[in-house]
Amino acid sequence: MPLIIAIDGPSGSGKSSTSRGVAERLGLRYVDTGAMYRAMTWWMLDHEVDVDDPEAVADECSRPQIRLEIDPREPRIVVDGRDVSHAIRQDDVASSVSKVAAVPEVRARLVREQRQIVSRCLADDIGVVMEGRDIGTVVLPDADLKIYLTADAEARAERRAREQQDGDPTYDVASAAANLADRDRRDSTRTVSPLQAASDAWHVDGTHLSLDEVIDAVIGYLPPGQR
Numbered sequence: 722m723p724l725i726i727a728i729d730g731p732s733g734s735g736k737s738s739t740s741r742g743v744a745e746r747l748g749l750r751y752v753d754t755g756a757m758y759r760a761m762t763w764w765m766l767d768h769e770v771d772v773d774d775p776e777a778v779a780d781e782c783s784r785p786q787i788r789l790e791i792d793p794r795e796p797r798i799v800v801d802g803r804d805v806s807h808a809i810r811q812d813d814v815a816s817s818v819s820k821v822a823a824v825p826e827v828r829a830r831l832v833r834e835q836r837q838i839v840s841r842c843l844a845d846d847i848g849v850v851m852e853g854r855d856i857g858t859v860v861l862p863d864a865d866l867k868i869y870l871t872a873d874a875e876a877r878a879e880r881r882a883r884e885q886q887d888g889d890p891t892y893d894v895a896s897a898a899a900n901l902a903d904r905d906r907r908d909s910t911r912t913v914s915p916l917q918a919a920s921d922a923w924h925v926d927g928t929h930l931s932l933d934e935v936i937d938a939v940i941g942y943l944p945p946g947q948r
């Protein structure tokens with residue numbers, strides 16, 4: 722059976738680089754569920770839907786067509802035919818996404834689509850690494866391997882600031898830290914599917930590890946025959 726790996730953790734813990742790296746090394750597909758919540762948020766902002774109004778977001782959330790490309794070497798996200806892979810990383814999306822992600826109708830739709838992506842991969846006999854906040858707990862509770870990846874707050878803020886600086890050279894660690902703290906609080910306290918480690922997840926702390934070491938640690942939890 723193809724492998725299914727769930728990787729959860731807070732913003733900036735290195736989930737995306739780790740998940741992509743694991744998928745590349747093992748020849749699996751890579752599904753970034755955060756990109757789906759970001760794409761939904763980008764669409765809401767683009768269509769001037771008030772993201773502070775959960776009912777308005779719920780009413781509109783079935784409209785955007787969201788397509789994820791799941792090759793770990795070139796992941797991409799396309800909304801209504803437009804490649805928004807870069808736009809979804811901008812600050813306006815980052816500061817609104819946890820509001821949109823807290824709307825139950827949004828989650829119901831995206832969780833359904835996330836499971837469909839996995840079903841299609843399995844039908845093609847290909848395994849998947851899926852990353853997010855609720856993958857091991859809600860989306861794929863039967864995953865073969867569950868990882869909860871953390872890093873201390875400062876390391877996460879520095880990583881996020883470096884990512885953001887690609888799009889905005891004035892972005893600094895202090896803004897990244899404030900944005901992350903705010904997002905962590907909202908993501909872990911929301912009522913629907915809060916950020917939470919599954920009881921059967923392996924905890925990996927990447928604070929003092931290189932990317933390769935984190936990838937090794939994750940792969941090390943697989944039974945020898947599956948590495």
Ligand code: DC
Pocket residue numbers: 732733754755756758759818819822852853854855856904908
């Ligand atoms: O991983 P990320 O920073 O790109 O995620 C963006 C936002 O989406 C973040 O605020 C949490 C939310 N999210 C979620 O609620 N559930 C997921 N499975 C993935 C992301």
